[in-house]
Amino acid sequence: MKSYLDLLRTSGVGRIIAAQLTARFPSGMLSLAYLLHIEHLFHSYGAAGLVLATTSIGQAVSGPLTSRWMGRWAMRPVLILTTLVCSTTMIVVALLPPGVPLPVYMAVGLLGGLAFPPVQPAVRTIYPKMVTARQLTPLFSLDASAQEIIWVAGPVVTTFIATQISTVLAILIAAGFCLGGGAWFIFSPEVGRVRIPRSKRAFGKVLTRPTVLVVTVVGFVLIGACAAIEASVVASFGEGSVESGAVLAVFALGSLVGGLAFGHAPVGRWSLARRMIVFVVGAVASVIAWEFWSLTAAVLIAGLAVAPALAVMFAAVSSSVKFSDTAEAYGWVGTGQLIGAAAGSAIAGVMIDHFDARGGLAAAAGFAVFALLVPLIFARALPDLRGRDASPIPDTEPVQTLRP
Incomplete structure (x- = not known):
């Protein structure tokens, strides 16, 4: 554990790990929240699966592209734009009135997937500039281990809120994490200090x-x-x-x-x-x-x-x-x-x-x-x-x- 304690004592490491985990917390919430919400509206898991599929397709398509944009326009502008658009689509899905046809939800889900903030590529690009060469592999390991919090706590929180209170509230809380965690990560000093050169x-x-x-x-x-x-x-x-x-x-x-x-x-x-x-x-x-x-x-x-x-x-x-x-x-x-x-x-x-x-x-x-x-x-x-x-x-x- 000594290597991890040394890492967490390094200036900014604990903060940037916590910030990126908070910003990425919707990854562990959104699929289940959308599934429960759309099924509740349309009484069909098939309809919910279509919305989830379009959202996932959007994420898969946009991942490399938005990550590359950070070398063209810098990390903060790309992260700000994607965070605002993605969180807005979550709010729209949550608050659309009853009677809206399924293709509208699919289109909004696709847009949200396309705009999913590239926090993970950003933070893993920042890590080599924060620690020594000896600390980099343990830092990647700590990051990979810590992200399990997202996949354990996210579904638990979502299930409790969606079943005990409201599916709308579950999605809105995911949007809150996207906005709040995204802002914490975006305005962390390390994000402003690291400039990704434009790829040739x-x-x-x-x-x-x-x-x-x-x-x-x-x-x-x-x-x-x-x-x-x-x-x-x-x-x-x-x-x-x-x-x-x-x-x-x-x-x-x-x-x-x-x-x-x-x-x-x-x-x-x-x-x-x-x-x-x-x-x-x-x-x-x-x-x-x-x-x-x-x-x-x-x-x-x-x-x-x-x-x-x-x-x-x-x-x-x-x-x-x-x-x-x-x-x-x-x-x-x-x-x-x-x-x-x-x-x-x-x-x-x-x-x-x-x-x-x-x-x-x-x-x-x-x-x-x-x-x-x-x-x-x-x-x-x-x-x-x-x-x-x-x-x-x-x-x-x-x-x-x-x-x-």
Whole structure:
């Protein structure tokens, strides 16, 4: 824990982590809040799914683009614009009067997804400028671990408010977090101090970097596996059951513990594959689990690898691209994870319908094995950061000199 205490003593680190978690808290609230609200209005989970789908498509499309804009127009203007537009769409969805047709909600959801603030790429671009090279990998691990708060507390808060008070209030509180947390993050001194150079590469060119492509693919299948596990756990015990909530909480707790326990470990070419082995063991064990305690133990094992794997992925991307390309690279990684979550949920849903919850867990195990094979086969594309700086490659350009 000493490395994490040293990090939190570093000027601004604790504040920027807290600010970005607050700004990103709607990520853990919005899907469930929209699901409950639209289902309440239209009495159809299918209608709610369409609104969620358009919102997710918007996020996936805009992630790399808005991240790249931060190098063109600076972080604060892009974050201010996206935060205002995104929070406004949440308020509109919450306050639209009864009788408004479903396509209107879908259009507003799409706009909100397109304007989702690129806080995650921004903060991970800022981190290398705040700490020493030795502290950067533990900081990525601390960040990956801390974000589990979003996925544990967000759904709990949303469910309580939406079911006990009002779905409208649940969405408005998410909008409040977006505005308040966004303002806290945007006006943090570190956001004003860091200037991302304008990238000279074409949009999307950063994906030709083998490390970025490998990490994007691994993120796609890893988060797809996580989404499949979550859907299958709910199917195992029933929606809203205490058992499913407890198992999912242990899954997230395992990730938090794993990130804190292994975040200081040196990152080599095989580090990601080793973490994926642990995840595969947990995912495969979940398929043969027979009751609550065995399934809880299986997802705990799988969870132990999630935050450590994400930390390795963030460090690998950071060290493999120029500073001007880091935000866009993280945007693509985030898009891969969003698409993976949608694909994992969809495939698990089909398997659950045909083979019950065990079929969904088998789909998760399939995703997990794929997530292991990619870093095993393409280990040479991943950097060896043992004893090396994980900071981005500096941007350089020719300098004119006077000839004698």
